[in-house]
Amino acid sequence: MSIGIVTDSTCDLNQEIIEKYGIEVIPLSVHFGEDEFQDGVDIKPDSFFKKLKQRQELPHTSRPAPALFIEKYQEMLKKYDQLLSIHVSAALSGTFESAKLAAREVNDKVTVIDSATISLGLGMLTVLAAKSAEKDVKIDEIIETLKQAKNKLHLYFTVKDLTYMEKGGRIGKASSFLGSIFSINPVISISTETGKVKPIAKVRGQHRAQDKIIELVREKVENDKNVWLGFAHGKREEELEDTKIKLIKELKAEKDINLNIYDSRISATLGCHVGPTVYAVIVLSGDFLV
Secondary structure, eight states, rough: OOOEEEEEGGGGOOOHHHHHHHHHHOEEEEEEETTTEEETTTTTTTHHHHHHHHOSSSSEEEEOOOHHHHHHHHHHHTOSEEEEEEEEEEETOSHHHHHHHOOOOOOOEEEEOOOOOOHHHHHHHHHHHHHHHTOOOOHHHHHHHHHHHHHHHEEEEEEEEOOHHHHHOOGGGGGGGGGGGGEEEEEEEEEETOOOOEEEEEEEEHHHHHHHHHHHHHHHTTTEEEEEEEEEHHHHHHHHHHHHHHHHHHHHHHOOOOEEEEEEEOOOHHHHHOTTTTTEEEEEEEETTO
């Protein structure tokens, strides 16, 4: 049976990968005052961060309406027998709930999954599902693989300015990290157990934040031979590239591993909540990565 894959614009996958695996992407909306934009459709990362610098008011986001999902599901079910709809953490966005409402309106051929993560964490799970569907793996097996993968998926990020997270109401327990004076750089994760923001460490200086992230990723890889690494940022390309080079060098020096690298700018939606000073490293490892 053929399986179609749906995700949303917070996945941060580049267009080449989306087209390669035939992934359908539902856009969230970004609002600057009265102006509304569909993420990834009529506002891209470059234009978003330019607007963010120019506009005084902070932007906000909204989830896709269930009707948008219904339309997409009905369209795709003309081509596919079943659909897997994988979305940004339900603890961080109402997108998952919109998808669930839509699935109930369509039929039982749509399975909606809470990724419990964001950005390339969501992107990696989506690609894993798409690659499995391409190999004609049964939908129940794909769902089980995604459950295993969530236990092996870790996303770490750091920001120089927590203003956006505070104003956006997404900071949760990380509120103790506010007050970025004295060059304090937080290291934060998204827990795939809860789907929520989870503070990890507060260090002085961006280089120590980088070292902490590298240390955390190395620990999570353990003895796995197959590793996917993701690197995403707002407007910190040089610092992220430095982190990427160091991390890959250290991993390759320690063991013989198969690396698959994903690079991305964060979406406009995520940019609303973390701002331009963010960069993230995402790691997924395990035997199911073939």
